[in-house]
Amino acid sequence: MVNKDLELFDCGHRACGGCGAALAARLVLKGAGTNTVVVSSTGCMEVFSTPYPETSWKVPWIHSLFENASAVASGVVSSLKKQGRTEKVIVMAGDGATFDIGMLCISGAFERGHDFTYICYDNEAYMNTGIQRSGATPYDASTTTSPAGSCSFGNKRPKKDMPQILAAHGAPYVATASIAYPMDLMQKVEKAINTPGPCYVQVHAPCCTGWGFEGEQTVAIAKLAIETGLWVNYEMIDGKVAKVKKVVRKPVEEYLKTQKRFRHLFKPKRQDAEIAAIQAIADRNAEKYGIDIKLKKE
Amino acid sequence: MPELIEGSLAVAEAVRLCRPQVIAAYPITPQTHIVEALAEMVANGKLDADYITVESEFSALSACLGASAAGSRTYSATTSQGLALMFEVCFNVAGMRFPVVMSIANRALGAPLSIWNDQQDSISLRDSGWLQFYAEDNQEATDLHYIAYRVCEDPSVLLPAFVCFDGFILSHTYEPVEQLAQADIDKFLPKFAPKERLDAADPISFGMFASPDYYPEFRYAHDKALKDSALVIKKAGEEFKTLFGRDYSTMVEGYHLKDAETVLVAMGSICGTTKDAIDEMRAEGKKVGLLKIRVFRPFPTEELAKALAGANRIAVLDKNISLGSKGAVALEVKDALYGSGIPVYGYIIGLGGRDVRKKDIKEIVALAEKGQGDRFYGLRTEVL
Amino acid sequence: MALAVGCRARPGKARDNKTGSWRVFKPVFDHEKCSQCGTCKTICPEGCISESADEVFTPDYTYCKGCGLCAQECPGEAIEMKQEEK
Numbered sequence: 001m002v003n004k005d006l007e008l009f010d011c012g013h014r015a016c017g018g019c020g021a022a023l024a025a026r027l028v029l030k031g032a033g034t035n036t037v038v039v040s041s042t043g044c045m046e047v048f049s050t051p052y053p054e055t056s057w058k059v060p061w062i063h064s065l066f067e068n069a070s071a072v073a074s075g076v077v078s079s080l081k082k083q084g085r086t087e088k089v090i091v092m093a094g095d096g097a098t099f100d101i102g103m104l105c106i107s108g109a110f111e112r113g114h115d116f117t118y119i120c121y122d123n124e125a126y127m128n129t130g131i132q133r134s135g136a137t138p139y140d141a142s143t144t145t146s147p148a149g150s151c152s153f154g155n156k157r158p159k160k161d162m163p164q165i166l167a168a169h170g171a172p173y174v175a176t177a178s179i180a181y182p183m184d185l186m187q188k189v190e191k192a193i194n195t196p197g198p199c200y201v202q203v204h205a206p207c208c209t210g211w212g213f214e215g216e217q218t219v220a221i222a223k224l225a226i227e228t229g230l231w232v233n234y235e236m237i238d239g240k241v242a243k244v245k246k247v248v249r250k251p252v253e254e255y256l257k258t259q260k261r262f263r264h265l266f267k268p269k270r271q272d273a274e275i276a277a278i279q280a281i282a283d284r285n286a287e288k289y290g291i292d293i294k295l296k297k298e
Numbered sequence: 299m300p301e302l303i304e305g306s307l308a309v310a311e312a313v314r315l316c317r318p319q320v321i322a323a324y325p326i327t328p329q330t331h332i333v334e335a336l337a338e339m340v341a342n343g344k345l346d347a348d349y350i351t352v353e354s355e356f357s358a359l360s361a362c363l364g365a366s367a368a369g370s371r372t373y374s375a376t377t378s379q380g381l382a383l384m385f386e387v388c389f390n391v392a393g394m395r396f397p398v399v400m401s402i403a404n405r406a407l408g409a410p411l412s413i414w415n416d417q418q419d420s421i422s423l424r425d426s427g428w429l430q431f432y433a434e435d436n437q438e439a440t441d442l443h444y445i446a447y448r449v450c451e452d453p454s455v456l457l458p459a460f461v462c463f464d465g466f467i468l469s470h471t472y473e474p475v476e477q478l479a480q481a482d483i484d485k486f487l488p489k490f491a492p493k494e495r496l497d498a499a500d501p502i503s504f505g506m507f508a509s510p511d512y513y514p515e516f517r518y519a520h521d522k523a524l525k526d527s528a529l530v531i532k533k534a535g536e537e538f539k540t541l542f543g544r545d546y547s548t549m550v551e552g553y554h555l556k557d558a559e560t561v562l563v564a565m566g567s568i569c570g571t572t573k574d575a576i577d578e579m580r581a582e583g584k585k586v587g588l589l590k591i592r593v594f595r596p597f598p599t600e601e602l603a604k605a606l607a608g609a610n611r612i613a614v615l616d617k618n619i620s621l622g623s624k625g626a627v628a629l630e631v632k633d634a635l636y637g638s639g640i641p642v643y644g645y646i647i648g649l650g651g652r653d654v655r656k657k658d659i660k661e662i663v664a665l666a667e668k669g670q671g672d673r674f675y676g677l678r679t680e681v682l
Numbered sequence: 683m684a685l686a687v688g689c690r691a692r693p694g695k696a697r698d699n700k701t702g703s704w705r706v707f708k709p710v711f712d713h714e715k716c717s718q719c720g721t722c723k724t725i726c727p728e729g730c731i732s733e734s735a736d737e738v739f740t741p742d743y744t745y746c747k748g749c750g751l752c753a754q755e756c757p758g759e760a761i762e763m764k765q766e767e768k
Contacts, residue, residue, distance in 0.1 A: 007729045011742065012696035015727060017704060017749030022727035037496045052512050052689050054696040055503035060496040062367050063505035064360060064390050071357035075320060075364025076496060078348040082319040082370060087498050108353030182724045216750030219725055395688030456687060494690065504690045515685055
């Protein structure tokens with residue numbers, strides 16, 4: 001059993017106050033424990049935690065390039081296996097590194113079936129470089145490369161379904177989690193690490209700077225994402241969905257209103273068609289994963 | 299006893315004897331025989347390594363980086379397009395100071411696509427911070443792998459190395475090669491035991507970022523380590539000579555250098571053809587010699603300048619061209635001889651597998667004597 | 683301190699960066715109202731809230747950035763963000 005009281009992510013890092021990714025790093029390490037090697041991609045987490053000579057990582061950690069964390073991890077796993085060592089290997093990478101530039105390496109690593117856990121901290125854009133659109137950016141979110149404007153409502157595409165893609169690679173355990181539910185997150189990390197083979201946990205990590213809200217709202221907004229059905233917390237065991245977090249659903253508007261990246265849907269004019277399209281995404285999620293708590297009518 | 303063996307297979311056997319723990323390689327002509335031979339060795343229990351069939355060369359070198367960081371001796375092999383795909387990772391491996399050894403079966407870079415030999419691929423990465431060895435023949439190709447691991451893993455070096463040998467010309471050619479025994483190599487190459495590695499017992503963060511307050515100093519330290527590796531090459535080469543008889547202690551090697559009026563400078567298999575041409579020219583009374591460069595990075599500026607000090611003129615054979623400028627070796631030689639007054643003429647030759655014959659070498663000597671250089675040699679003007 | 687080979691470091695020096703200086707607002711803990719649920723300690727992105735042997739939760743003001751997450755999430759409203767006095 002991992003000692004969850006250990007702080008393995010040291011104070012003094014340079015994340016924004018209220019950073020979802022920093023919280024994710026802390027919680028993931030609590031779920032993983034000291035006998036862990038972390039392979040990070042380039043991104044916010046890597047940059048705010050390791051400006052030479054200051055490092056916040058109290059476990060062995062390596063950063064190579066933006067897109068190759070899975071390949072580096074493959075080599076680490078191989079080496080540890082040959083040496084008969086017991087450390088578990090986890091990748092910590094942002095959504096940009098995972099959904100986009102890292103696709104080649106993550107697909108190869110999962111296809112080969114290395115025994116490691118890939119944790120994607122999903123803040124839904126390239127945050128470190130200034131909030132540009134990624135394959136994880138939700139529909140209609142405004143980013144600097146998919147800005148809302150007189151001819152545009154922002155990002156035109158829905159989120160790429162990475163969990164399904166990796167389940168299709170034969171990953172024995174795939175899960176989504178959120179910093180809103182820390183215990184659930186830590187349990188899922190621990191489960192992934194102890195499941196042999198390539199496992200994936202995608203952690204929703206709202207970004208106050210990038211999404212446009214006050215840092216103190218990070219957890220509340222992460223909860224709203226789940227309560228509106230725009231983010232679903234679930235597990236997939238051998239490709240089959242299991243253990244879904246059920247909610248009494250709120251309309252998506254309650255989530256969208258909290259963030260500047262969706263402000264264009266309300267100001268200067270309320271965009272009913274767009275809000276309805278986003279509601280449809282949530283409704284599809286609800287049906288696909290069965291998230292609605294059915295309240296008994298008196 | 300030397301055995302007649304295909305170059306790739308001799309290299310594969312040398313790699314086997316070095317006991318790599320992790321191999322990550324992606325197939326590409328003309329390196330395929332090496333990686334196939336190694337896979338077969340693993341499958342038959344002759345090589346106790348984890349063999350990762352990666353999905354690209356980019357991932358191959360990335361996996362080697364990870365394995366090296368975790369404390370394993372690692373190996374990869376590539377060429378041409380594959381090496382180009384590894385460009386980003388090459389700078390990364392070297393900057394992070396991991397002693398990966400990689401065979402390069404030199405091949406031309408596209409476009410246009412070519413599977414045939416020249417040295418553009420490895421030379422295009424001369425800035426990357428790797429050591430670069432060039433083999434004249436398959437014996438050197440074999441032995442240089444032992445030298446490379448030994449030098450790279452030295453605690454004062456901790457840098458990766460390319461061991462370059464000409465694609466097809468060496469990789470697919472049968473030559474007599476003397477293979478050493480496992481006990482020999484174990485004596486020469488100790489177990490890889492880096493002081494710093496990914497280890498839960500001693501957590502270290504590798505690959506941090508460096509602000510402008512630190513970056514230049516890291517680059518300086520890297521450059522210094524690469525330049526100082528010349529001393530480690532010397533020591534390792536001298537020990538190899540004592541144990542096995544073949545001398546790799548110098549970064550350059552002369553042939554008929556002493557009274558040579560014209561000295562050719564070259565790297566790789568072209569040296570073999572050049573030596574044969576020199577033998578013929580010498581028989582006719584012509585005072586020609588060769589200075590072979592065996593180590594291109596670190597560049598042996600002083601050794602080279604000293605060796606060439608007595609020549610009247612230098613003819614550099616470049617199997618590469620820095621497009622828009624000149625051949626890379628010629629530029630380095632000119633720099634080394636700056637101020638000496640000795641004219642240096644560069645010839646671009648053998649690109650994309652164009653055959654180099656003894657008569658070409660003789661013609662180049664004649665051109666150099668006439669003071670005509672810095673040109674492509676042997677162009678088929680009828681197709682231009 | 684000698685330059686590390688290859689830009690690497692052991693943990694420890696992050697603590698030299700006293701991020702408490704970033705603060706505009708400071709979380710003030712009312713220990714009377716605290717129900718010892720531990721939420722503040724769990725969700726602090728700095729991990730700077732510690733729990734004493736007798737379950738008293740205190741932030742380390744050397745590193746607390748004043749983000750306000752603890753105050754926002756405390757179920758007993760036992761934490762208040764107050765403007766820092768300079």
